[in-house]
Amino acid sequence: MNKSMIAVALGAAGLAAAGGYFYLQQQPDSSASHVAGAAAPAAAGASAANKGGGAARPPGGGGPISVTTVKAQQRDQRITLEATGTVSSLNVVDIKPQVSSKVEQVHVKEGQFVRRGELLFTLDNRADAVNVTKMRAQLARDQAALNDAQRQLARSRDLLEQKFVSQSAVDAAQTQVETQQAVVAASKAAVDAAVLGLGYHRITAPSAGRVGAVNVFPGSLVQPSGPALLTITQLDPIAVSFNLPQRNLDETLQGLREGGLPVSAQLPDRSDGTPGPRLDGKLQFVDSVVDQSSGSVRVKAVFDNPQQHLWPGGYVKVALAVRTLRDAIVIPQAAIVTGVKGRTVFVVDADDKVQPRPVEIVHPVGQDAVVSGLQAGDRIVVDGRENVRAGSKVVERGGQGGAGKPGRAGTPASGAAGVTP
The missing domain is CATH 1.10.287 (Helix Hairpins)
Known part of the structure; x- marks a missing residue:
């Protein structure tokens, strides 16, 4: 009995294995016929298109391409050199006694502003x-x-x-x-x-300025060889020193000979996140030696500082205007396309069609650039230039055709935040 059951089980297992093998052998043929059936309609569609004589429509042929444009501006563009400057006082005086004696009276307080000739100390x-x-x-x-x-x-x-x-x-x-x-x-x-x-025995202020820390008190014995009694620091006007590359030395010296170059100093942001004040000054001094280790020259500008925004030892961002380009053509640098054949921009004509035009960068100015090869008022594609080709029809985002309001150089046209091409 047991032998009969074992024989039946082995037979069933063999039939199941044979059926599975047959099924796997038939599966690829059915898949191939399914793929062939799906490809037939596509082939029929392509044949119908060829019979109709129509070729495939190029991308964008269905309508104008949405872009953002600006107008090239013509203006006098000031060329500036930016650097990090260090604020320094024009006059720092350490007050020391000229005789050995005892301090009778201190007439000033720390942080006080004094005038020239004002009494500071009285000695015995x-x-x-x-x-x-x-x-x-x-x-x-x-x-x-x-x-x-x-x-x-x-x-x-x-x-x-x-x-x-x-x-x-x-x-x-x-x-x-x-x-x-x-x-x-x-x-x-x-x-x-x-x-x-x-x-x-009467010590007076040799110059106007702010009193620093007072290091002696009534009854202190002071000597000429001892430490300073206090320090007077001039705060108005005040100087800012910074380095310029050697390649800009000639034009800097030329501007200095002509009466000085305008310099602006931008202070860091305040603690509440608002921008710091900006002060205007004038270049006053160029060092006589170029630093061989850095290839730069030390210069100094002077600023009026009635509100004490500039403080000795602080750091500021300095911009020195070395020259001015008259009637320069200015466009955003984002509009310039750099390729193997050079730099080009896409200009929109009166029919709202774009044409590439080669340009040369005369001088970069922040996010803008002074260029040659354009005329004032030319409409330049800024956003969407990667989707256009020569002769492409374009439409201003948020506008109708060429009726959009181009922004100033460096600023997208009005309504640029609307449609995505």
């Missing part, structure tokens, strides 16, 4: 005041001796006329007077020196 002047008194007393004594010598000389001359004394006696009296005159002159100089030393 008792020793020098006594010395001045002593020198003046010495002068009075010498002056009295001079007066006596002059009287003796007058008597000697009277006696000489009466033949009571010889000429040598008169000469000796004259010598005594001249000697005493020299002594008096020396005493006067000593008094002046003592008064000058007494003045060193």
Whole structure:
């Protein structure tokens, strides 16, 4: 019984394997016939098209291509060189005493703005005041001796006329007077020196500016060789130093000889994200040596700074206008197509058809460029230029044909945010 069941099972398994093999052998033929059946309508359609005599329609033949255009502008274009500048003061003075003494009084506060000649410190002047008194007393004594010598000389001359004394006696009296005159002159100089030393105990501001940190207090002993009492920094006007490439040295020097070149300084954005202020100044100085390690030259511009926007040690973006191109043609750089044959732009004619026109970049200006090969008022394709060819019919996005409102150079035409081609 068991042997019979095993034989039946083996037979069933063999029949199943044979059926599966037969099915796999028949499957490719059925797929091929299915593909052939699907290809037949396509072939029929192509045959019908050929019989109709019509060729395949080129892309875009169904209507005008949506583009954005701008008009080429003619204007005086200022050529600027941009760099990162460092703000520096035109005048920084370290205040130090000229005599060793004790601080009696501090007359200024940290951060205070002072004028030239304003009193900063008063030092203990008792020793020098006594010395001045002593020198003046010495002068009075010498002056009295001079007066006596002059009287003796007058008597000697009277006696000489009466033949009571010889000429040598008169000469000796004259010598005594001249000697005493020299002594008096020396005493006067000593008094002046003592008064000058007494003045060193009043320390005044040598220039106008802002007071920095005050490093001494009343009672502090100060010396000429010691640290500075404070520092006065001039903030208005103020300077900005930056580097320029050596290739721009000639035109920079030419502008400096003609009275200076305009320079603008843009401060970083504020903490709330708003743009920082922009200040205008003038180039004042070009260094005499080119830095061999960088191939650049150091220059300095001066700015009026009444609001103290510029602070010594800060960084600003500087733009130096080296020259101005008169009646230049300006278009957006995005409109220029660079290929193996050079640079071209697509110009839209009065019939709203585009034609390629070769151009040359005279000078890039940010997102715009000064070019040659165009006329003022030419409509230039900016967006959608990758979809057009010579003779393509175009329509302004958001407009009807050529009636769109082209934007200024560097700005897409009005309504450019509408249709996608």
